[in-house]
Amino acid sequence: MKIEIWSDVICPFCYIGKRNFEAALEQFEHKEHIEVVWKSFLLDPSISELSSETYHEYLTKRKNMPLDQVNGMLANVTEMAKQSGLDYHLDQSIVVNSQKAHQLIQFAKSKNIGDKAEELLFLAFFTKGKNIADTESLIHIGLELGLNEIELNSIFDDQKYSYEVNQDIQEAKNIGVSGVPFFLFDRKYAISGAQPSQVFLETLNTTFTKWSASNPKASIQVIDGNSCSVEDGCK
Structure with a gap:
């Protein structure tokens, strides 16, 4: 059963949502039947790659929010992250x-390590204060993922991966996604926001029950004869 997750790696609630979803998945009885697909989303495409603003500066200047409000909001988000086992340093995060x-995530997805790429990028941004628009920093993350350095040097100029990012964003618009994180379960149920793990677990159970009814396991009738097996040898 497929679960699609629209996310932006500069979104503090997306990392929290990821961790809460993972906690639910660990408790889910049929997790081996779940396929997670990460989808790209840009919260603010107008931000420059050369920006040096922290989260505090970004929200006060670009979103025109009072400093006291920003400080209180980010303190609350940091505490939420802590409750999910995450260590945020938003004063160091470069927006x-x-x-x-x-x-990079799209390239990692082609190698079946999209989830790991999301994790390392979230960690780089929210905990380590890395500049995730800097090509050298991204290549370093790619190498941590075990990706090929020669390929990594070309993906940021490759229109293929830019196109895939834009396709995810357009798909989000088509189904009415206006904010992230957004979790879509088997294209039937959706969760918006960093909900508690119990909400994810309940939705997993509900969706999987219906999915299982539509995708029954194949029943094969076997006529036994002489054969060899790993456990019993030949008989």
Whole structure:
């Protein structure tokens, strides 16, 4: 059963949502039947790749929010992250355009390590204060993922991965996604926001029950004869 997750790696609630979803998945009885697909989303495409603003500066200047309100909001988000086992340092997070980071994710998805790429990019942005628009930093993350350095040097100029990012964004618009994180379960149920793990678990159970009814296991009738097996040898 497929679960699609629209996310932006500069979104503090997306990392929290990821962790809460993972906690639910660990408790889910049929997790081996779940396929997770990460989808790209840009919260603010107007941000420059050369920006050097922290989260505090970004929200006060670009969103025209009072400093006291920003401080209180980010303190609350940091505490929420802590409750999910995450260590946020938002005073060090550099708010930059995440297009290139999403191109790295798309490349990682082609190697079946999209989830791991999301994790390392979230960690780089929210905990380590890395510039995730900087090509050198992204290549370093790619190498941590075990990706090929020669290929990594070309993906940020490759229109293929830029196109895939834009396709995800357009798909989000088509189904009415206006904010992230957004979790779509088997294209039937959706969860918006960093909900508690119990909400994810309940939705997993509900969706999987219906999915299982539509996708029954194949029943094969076997006529036994002489054969060899790993456990019993030949008989």
